[in-house]
Amino acid sequence: MDQEIRHHMEEVADRLVAEGWDPDEARIEARRRFGDTARYRAEMLSETDDEGRWMMETMASLAQDVRLAFRGLRKRPMFAWTLVLTLAVGIGAAGAIFSMVDAVLLRPLPYADPGRLVKVGLHLEERNFTIPSLQADQIESWTAEADFFSEIGLHETLSLVRTDGPEPEQLAILVASPELDEVLGMTVGAGRSFGSDDARPGGRVALMSYPYWRRTGSDPDAVGSTLRIDDETWTVVGILPRGFKFPIAGRADLWIPLATDGTAAGRTLSQISVVGRLVDDITLASAQERADALGLALDDSQPHEIGWSTRLDPLGDWRANPVTARGLWTAFGAVVGMLLIAILNATNLQLVRAEERQAEVGVRKALGASRSRVVRSVVVESVVLALLAGVCATGLAWAAVEGLRAIAPEELTFGMVHDFGLEGRALTTVFLAALGAGLLVALFPALQSARSRFGGDAVGRRLTDRRTRRLRDLLVAGEIALSVVLLVGAGLFLRSFAAVNQVDLGVDVERIAAVTVSLPSSRYGTGADRAEFARQVLLRLEGLAGAQSVALAQGLPPQGGGLSFNLELQAEGEDPRPTDELVMFNVVRPGYLDVLGTELVDGRGLREGDRDLNGVLIDRDLARMVFGSEAVAGRRFRFDPDDDWMTVMGVIQDIKLSGPDDQYGAAAILYPMDAAAPPAFLTFAVRTAGDPGRLLPTMRAAVLEVDARLPLQALQTGEEALSEALVRPRFLTLLISVLAGISLLLATVGLFGVVSYTVARGRREMGIRMALGASGGRVRAGVLRWGLVVATLGVVFGLAAAAFVDDLAESLLFGVAPGDLVTNLAVAVTMMTAALLACWWPAVRATKVDPVEVLRAE
Amino acid sequence: MSRGDLDLLKGTLDLLVLTALAGEEELHGFEVLDRIRAGTGDALIVEEGALYPALHRMQKRGWLAATWGVSEKGRRAKYYRLTADGRRALTEERAAWSSYVEAVARLGRASGLT
Numbered sequence: 001m002d003q004e005i006r007h008h009m010e011e012v013a014d015r016l017v018a019e020g021w022d023p024d025e026a027r028i029e030a031r032r033r034f035g036d037t038a039r040y041r042a043e044m045l046s047e048t049d050d051e052g053r054w055m056m057e058t059m060a061s062l063a064q065d066v067r068l069a070f071r072g073l074r075k076r077p078m079f080a081w082t083l084v085l086t087l088a089v090g091i092g093a094a095g096a097i098f099s100m101v102d103a104v105l106l107r108p109l110p111y112a113d114p115g116r117l118v119k120v121g122l123h124l125e126e127r128n129f130t131i132p133s134l135q136a137d138q139i140e141s142w143t144a145e146a147d148f149f150s151e152i153g154l155h156e157t158l159s160l161v162r163t164d165g166p167e168p169e170q171l172a173i174l175v176a177s178p179e180l181d182e183v184l185g186m187t188v189g190a191g192r193s194f195g196s197d198d199a200r201p202g203g204r205v206a207l208m209s210y211p212y213w214r215r216t217g218s219d220p221d222a223v224g225s226t227l228r229i230d231d232e233t234w235t236v237v238g239i240l241p242r243g244f245k246f247p248i249a250g251r252a253d254l255w256i257p258l259a260t261d262g263t264a265a266g267r268t269l270s271q272i273s274v275v276g277r278l279v280d281d282i283t284l285a286s287a288q289e290r291a292d293a294l295g296l297a298l299d300d301s302q303p304h305e306i307g308w309s310t311r312l313d314p315l316g317d318w319r320a321n322p323v324t325a326r327g328l329w330t331a332f333g334a335v336v337g338m339l340l341i342a343i344l345n346a347t348n349l350q351l352v353r354a355e356e357r358q359a360e361v362g363v364r365k366a367l368g369a370s371r372s373r374v375v376r377s378v379v380v381e382s383v384v385l386a387l388l389a390g391v392c393a394t395g396l397a398w399a400a401v402e403g404l405r406a407i408a409p410e411e412l413t414f415g416m417v418h419d420f421g422l423e424g425r426a427l428t429t430v431f432l433a434a435l436g437a438g439l440l441v442a443l444f445p446a447l448q449s450a451r452s453r454f455g456g457d458a459v460g461r462r463l464t465d466r467r468t469r470r471l472r473d474l475l476v477a478g479e480i481a482l483s484v485v486l487l488v489g490a491g492l493f494l495r496s497f498a499a500v501n502q503v504d505l506g507v508d509v510e511r512i513a514a515v516t517v518s519l520p521s522s523r524y525g526t527g528a529d530r531a532e533f534a535r536q537v538l539l540r541l542e543g544l545a546g547a548q549s550v551a552l553a554q555g556l557p558p559q560g561g562g563l564s565f566n567l568e569l570q571a572e573g574e575d576p577r578p579t580d581e582l583v584m585f586n587v588v589r590p591g592y593l594d595v596l597g598t599e600l601v602d603g604r605g606l607r608e609g610d611r612d613l614n615g616v617l618i619d620r621d622l623a624r625m626v627f628g629s630e631a632v633a634g635r636r637f638r639f640d641p642d643d644d645w646m647t648v649m650g651v652i653q654d655i656k657l658s659g660p661d662d663q664y665g666a667a668a669i670l671y672p673m674d675a676a677a678p679p680a681f682l683t684f685a686v687r688t689a690g691d692p693g694r695l696l697p698t699m700r701a702a703v704l705e706v707d708a709r710l711p712l713q714a715l716q717t718g719e720e721a722l723s724e725a726l727v728r729p730r731f732l733t734l735l736i737s738v739l740a741g742i743s744l745l746l747a748t749v750g751l752f753g754v755v756s757y758t759v760a761r762g763r764r765e766m767g768i769r770m771a772l773g774a775s776g777g778r779v780r781a782g783v784l785r786w787g788l789v790v791a792t793l794g795v796v797f798g799l800a801a802a803a804f805v806d807d808l809a810e811s812l813l814f815g816v817a818p819g820d821l822v823t824n825l826a827v828a829v830t831m832m833t834a835a836l837l838a839c840w841w842p843a844v845r846a847t848k849v850d851p852v853e854v855l856r857a858e
Numbered sequence: 859m860s861r862g863d864l865d866l867l868k869g870t871l872d873l874l875v876l877t878a879l880a881g882e883e884e885l886h887g888f889e890v891l892d893r894i895r896a897g898t899g900d901a902l903i904v905e906e907g908a909l910y911p912a913l914h915r916m917q918k919r920g921w922l923a924a925t926w927g928v929s930e931k932g933r934r935a936k937y938y939r940l941t942a943d944g945r946r947a948l949t950e951e952r953a954a955w956s957s958y959v960e961a962v963a964r965l966g967r968a969s970g971l972t
Contacts, residue, residue, distance in 0.1 A: 004887060004936045007929070008906060011888035014931070034906050 009034060061373070062380070069381040076353075080385065082753060083349045086746060087389040087437055090342025092396030093739065095430035097335040099397075100404055101328050103418040109247065109316050110418070112185025113277075118149070118284065119318050120274040120291070123311035124565070124580060129664070130311055132318065133271040136262050142274075142310070145294050148287040149276030153180030154258055155246070156272050160265060161520045163709055164228035165216075170518070170711040171229065174252035175264040183277050184246075191223035191238030198257040202266075204234045207255040210242045227254075230265060231522035247319045267521065275315060288312045308566065323812065327732040330489070330809050334739040337486050341743050344479045345750040346441040350382075351472055352757045378442075386438025393434035394427050407734070409727040472754055477794040479750045483743040484798025484831055485805050490733075490740030491823035492806060492813055497733040499815030500726060506619065506655030507557045508597030509718030511548075513692035514556045514685040515699045516714040523709075527677020533706060534678050540702035546688045546695060551595040552673060553588040555683050556718065558659040558725045561586035564639060564669075571627050572636040572645060582665035583622060583639070584657035587673045593617075593652065595687040603633025603650030611672040615649040622667035623651050659725045661814045683714075692717040732812065744834060747794075752838035755787055759842040780843045787839030788832075795831050799824055871904065871912050873955055876921065876940065876948040884939035886929060887913060913938055921947050 009030040016026035073080040108114045121130040133156065134142060143152050154177040162169045178194040187193070189210060198205050206227065213222055227234045234256075246252060258264050262272070278287055291310045320328065361374055524530045534552055541550045555561050564583045570576040590606045593599075601620060610616075623630045626637045636645040658664040673679070684703070688695050696715050703710065716724075723730075769779060806818040816823070878893040879885060885893065887910055894904050916922045921944035929935040940948065 003934060004910065007886065007933055007935045008888050008910075010933060012906075 005034065065377045065380040066384065068377055069384045072381060073384065078753075079349060079353055080388075082749060083346050083385055083438075084388045084392055086342045086345045086349070086749070087386075087434055087441075088392030088396050089742060089746070090339040091389070091393040091430060091434040091437060093400055093742070094335045094339045095393070095397035095426065095433070096400030096404060097332055097735075099401055099426050100408070101332050104320050104328060105316075105325055107418050110243070114316060115314070116278045117183070117315040118276050118278055118287065118312045119315045120276065121311045121313065123309050125309065129582075130313075131271075133273040134310070136269050136272045139262070139272050139274070142294065146274075146276065146291070148279055148282050148290050150279045151179060151183045151277040153177055153183035153275045154272050155180055155275065156258070156264070156269050157252070158256075158264060158267070158269075159518060160229050160254075161518075161709075161711055162227055162229050163231065168709045168711045170713065171212075171253045172251050173265075174246060174255045175258045175269065176255050177258045180275065183275055186241065186244060188238040189241035189244075191236070193238055194255075194257045198237075199260050201259040201261045201263055203257060203259065204232055204265075205237045205257065206234045207238045207240055208236050209240045209253055209255070210244065211251075212253040213239050230520050232265075247315060284312060284314070324728060326809075327728065327812055330812060331732065331735045331739070333805075333808075334486055334489060334736050334743075337482050338739050338743045338746070341479050341482045341746045341750075343437060343441060344475045344482075345746050345753075346437070347444075348472055348475045348479075348750055349753055350442050350444075351468060351475075352753065355468065356757075382439055382442030385442065386435045389438045390431040390434040394431045397430045398427065407731065409731050469758075473790050476747075476751050476754050477790050477797065479747040480791055480794025480831060480835065481798035481801060483740070483747040484795055484827055485802045486736075486740040486743045487827040487830065488799070488802035488823055489806055489809060490737045491827055492809065492816055492818060492820060493729075493733040493736045495816040495820065495823055496813040497726075497729050500660045500729055503656065503660035503815075504654070505558060505660060505722070506596075506598050506653045507718070509722050511597075511687050511689070511692055512556070512595060512685055512718030513688060513695040513699060514683050514714070514716060514718065514721065515696075515703055515712060516555065516681075516683040517703060517710055518713050519680040519682070519710070521680065523707075524680060527674070530678045530680060530682075531676050534675075534682060536706045537684055537703055540705065541684055541686055541699065544686065544695065544698055544702070546690050548687045548689055549591055549594040550687075551589055551592040551685045552678065553586050553592055553683050553685065554679060554681055555586065556685055556716075556721045557586075557596065558656050558722060561657050563658070563664050567639045568641060569626050570638050570641055576641045579625075581625060581667060583667045583669055584665060585669045585671060586657060587671045587679060589673045589675065592670065592685075595685045596655075597687070598655055599653045601651045601653055602631045603648065605650055606670070606672050607649075608675070610649055611674055613647055613649075614644055615647045615672065617650050617652055617670040618648055619652050619655045619668040621654055622669055623648070625667050661729075681713075685718075692719075729814070744830070747831075748834045748838045751787065751791065751835055752842070755783065755839050756842040756845075758786075759783060759845060776848075783843035784836070784839050787835055787843075791832055791835030791839075794835075795828050798831070799828065802827075870955070871908060872916060872921075873948075873951040874902065874904065875909070875912055875916065876944060876951060879922070879938060879940050879944070880948055882939075884925075884927075884937040886927075886935040886937050888935075890938070916944070919943075919947075 009027070012030035012033060013021075013023070013026040016029055017023050021029065109117065111117060119132070120134060121132050122134060123130045139154065143149075143154075146152065156175045158173040158175050160171050160173050162171050176194065178196055178199050181188070181193045188207065191207075193207070194205070197203070206229075208222060213219070216222075219225065222236055223238060225236050227236065240255065256264055258269075258272070262269055278284065288311070291312055294310065317325075357378065361378075364374055364377075519530055519533060524533060538550055538552065541547060553561075562585050564585055565580075567581065567583065568576040568578045588606065590608060590610075593605045606615070606617060618626070618632075620630050623632050626632075627635060630651055632648050633650055634648065636647050638645055652670075654666065655668045656662065656666075657668045684699070686692075686695060686699065696717070700712060700715055703712065714721075770776070802824070803819055810818050874894050875890060878890050878897065882889075882893075887906075890913070891904055891906065891909055894902055913922065913924075917924050917938070921941060922938045923941050924936050924938050927935060927937045
């Protein structure tokens with residue numbers, strides 16, 4: 001097109017030259033005669049069809065806008081990247097945490113009509129403590145009376161050993177009544193489900209879980225195959241559907257039927273869990289009322305049971321224990337706070353950008369750009385930024401979820417039915433949220449800047465609008481306040497975690513190595529079998545180089561052992577006294593105190609033969625609970641008036657058998673183990689002079705030398721066992737601290753951005769003031785004073801808000817209360833320091849202003 | 859030039875261009891202008907700004923075909939020639955023009971003009 005015009009002009013010029021024109025003038029004349037080439041081009045366009053023309057024009061000017069936007073952003077990399085990353089971090093983190101909360105707590109269970117499914121537990125109101133099952137001997141009468149359920153399924157977990165694989169393997173088993181699958185609305189993936197015939201005692205059939213089927217080689221002929229479990233032959237009759245998981249049970253490799261006589265795999269179950277489907281037209285609340293009436297009747301038959309009631313909860317609530325759920329919600333609250341900070345930050349940045357743009361817009365308008373064109377270029381820039389934010393947010397969310405999956409404690413994933421991860425839908429949501437937020441924060445400033453008139457604005461000298469400035473100050477103060485709330489929260493969690501770690505467990509875990517086994521009843525049916533096994537293992541462990549002392553118990557503190565409840569404490573010579581306190585117990589062999597490093601406060605440690613005397617060790621907590629004093633060696637007491645008297649052989653220092661936070665109670669009792677008939681679940685603990693970790697392989701070998709077919713339940717050092725017990729508080733503390741740290745960073749960046757910008761805008765004023773004799777120090781002080789006022793405002797409001805908000809986290813804290821002075825002070829100091837730093841640099845830059853240069857630039 | 863004149867010209871411009879091309883194998887834009895001016899004895903002068911849009915419009919309609927070639931002065935130029943459709947259009951336009959002229963003449967006679 002252009003070439004054709006050029007050719008034409010050359011022809012015209014030739015003609016003119018022939019007529020006697022000067023060649024150069026001829027060229028100019030030819031151009032003049034042709035007229036406006038741009039109009040010609042526009043007319044050419046008008047000759048193409050209308051739609052194409054519209055498209056071409058729009059695309060051309062849009063491309064121009066996009067180029068303009070990119071050029072503008074490249075010129076302001078700080079602005080662009082701060083905005084994009086701020087939004088991306090806020091939304092990415094919120095997306096990641098929400099996907100975790102969603103998977104663990106919110107998403108409905110993938111069963112038929114999951115809202116009607118209810119789990120029955122035994123609840124102790126005073127301690128807000130629920131046991132997820134009922135006493136087996138109550139099940140039959142209870143389920144017969146529970147007319148508020150249309151269907152009832154029973155289940156329980158069990159652990160059995162499979163011996164026909166390459167190595168003995170501990171299997172996680174779900175014992176299920178044949179009705180359980182129907183209650184859940186589950187159909188097996190292959191084979192058949194349990195029928196009523198399978199509930200006959202002695203039946204040996206099993207359903208395989210999909211993951212276990214995959215793990216064992218995805219055998220296409222798995223249905224009908226046999227497994228060797230507990231020295232018996234079991235037949236696989238079906239495979240559970242892919243992705244199916246039952247909450248509460250954690251990983252279940254196999255399902256086996258619960259027999260009508262209350263046994264499974266030949267074992268009598270003492271506790272059985274109940275899942276029911278509510279009858280149509282009955283609410284959970286009214287079902288609970290009827291259950292209460294039922295529960296009272298049960299209580300009457302067992303007069304000791306005080307304070308316990310049956311409690312109905314939606315099945316989905318059992319996916320996470322209440323403490324974990326509260327922790328997750330706390331983390332979610334923190335991430336929402338962080339998101340708010342990010343959005344305030346982004347709005348602020350856009351406000352700053354809008355002001356800067358006023359001059360630019362003024363010029364463009366003066367040059368004839370239409371208002372719509374100006375608005376569009378502003379919108380295009382915002383869209384470009386929002387798209388970038390969307391992409392970054394999606395990437396960050398994905399990375400954050402992968403990170404969370406890697407560090408999420410097993411306790412969190414145990415009851416999870418849904419795998420958590422960012423699938424396409426969630427990623428799209430994150431992307432759209434970031435895009436929306438990016439546009440939202442740009443909207444108001446963009447419209448404001450498009451409104452600007454040319455004239456004064458074009459010269460770029462218009463003073464910052466007072467209202468805008470106040471709004472910016474408020475946004476910054478708001479950001480600071482929000483991050484103060486988060487920091488106080490994180491501070492409380494950190495202090496709480498430190499307090500938990502400082503708790504004297506009554507156990508010196510540093511030099512302990514332990515191995516735990518569970519002896520299968522098929523091969524260790526009698527006490528003598530188990531005693532022989534224990535004797536053989538102890539013999540080998542005592543011979544290990546570096547072993548100082550060896551002990552045998554049920555589990556290693558702070559885990560293991562058991563819990564007694566429903567007690568009527570009675571010290572000899574006094575009346576029995578019912579209590580809702582729980583008492584942690586462990587069953588131990590003499591030498592246990594030596595291995596643990598637990599000190600005696602009164603009396604002596606356990607000796608062989610103490611069992612015949614009914615002698616026990618109690619800790620100081622229990623001594624005070626029963627006797628009201630600690631020096632009680634030799635005195636007798638019992639937990640129930642029907643029991644025999646127990647003699648206190650010794651009182652030991654407080655020992656935390658249920659973890660440092662006394663999750664189930666502080667009182668502890670150690671019973672002597674029956675050497676002639678030890679329990680099936682045994683922990684061998686060794687105290688060593690050296691590194692306990694190096695002892696573990698030889699301990700493993702020692703156990704396998706005695707029984708090569710025995711899978712090890714646990715093989716760990718004392719510190720590992722302790723760390724396992726603290727995994728939840730550590731996870732929460734880490735999560736909240738990271739979120740609070742990012743919030744602090746965001747708020748600081750926000751303050752820094754605003755101060756820098758204000759300083760840049762105020763260069764002229766600074767220049768004049770300094771030209772008039774103001775010293776750099778005074779100018780600097782002015783900037784710092786402004787920053788301090790805003791920061792102080794934010795900190796004061798933040799601390800006040802934290803006092804309200806952090807009460808919600810109280811139940812998650814240990815050894816520190818909300819409103820903790822140290823935490824509040826530390827946060828205030830941290831925040832003010834960060835604020836000062838954010839103001840310092842721009843302030844210093846402000847005073848480097850050369851008055852002459854600035855005024856000349858006008 | 860007033861708006862009415864432009865409209866009239868637009869209506870007849872196609873006819874002028876088609877007629878100019880009818881006598882030759884192919885012409886570039888400048889030659890078309892030249893030919894119209896010379897052929898009408900300088901009575902009709904087409905503006906450059908109007909010619910090229912018209913050429914392109916007719917090319918798009920399929921009346922003209924265009925090829926890039928080298929002019930006798932050795933410059934790259936775009937040459938236009940009539941297509942079969944173009945010849946048909948020329949016939950139609952000529953007929954329309956003739957009937958228009960005749961109609962105007964008839965009106966003149968009816969109005970007593972000579």
